[in-house]
Amino acid sequence: AAQMEQLKAEEVLQTTEKASFACEKLALLIGNSTYSSGQLNNLSGPENDVYELAKALRKHDFKVLSYVNLKYDEMLECFDKFESYLKKLNFSGVYALFYYSGHGFLSDKPYLVPTDAT
Secondary structure, X not given: OHHHHHHHHHHHHHHHHHOOOOOEEEXXXXXXXXXXXXXXXXXXXXXXXXXXXXHHHHHOOOEEEEEEOOOHHHHHHHHHHHHHHHHHOOOOOXXXXXXXXXXXXXXXXXXXXXXXXX
């Protein structure tokens, strides 16, 4: 058993030596809490969630795009901006994180609900 653990440890060391680490860290954070339709309850947590997560990620050298209370067109614009940044980095050597806090639903696939949804 000790020999197996030694072999596993050596494999981990060899793998770590060959690994390349991300040199860029980028996060897109969206928190929707105020909905205009009246059909969805407003939420108390998303804005604070985004603020606190952005603060924590910046401490770990992430470049953070954080937004709150986005309408449909604004959400699309944010996703395009995030994708554009990733394309500039060629999608390699990057830790990319997406976080959404707000209303959502699941139909045939998951949906994020913008603040102007009816």
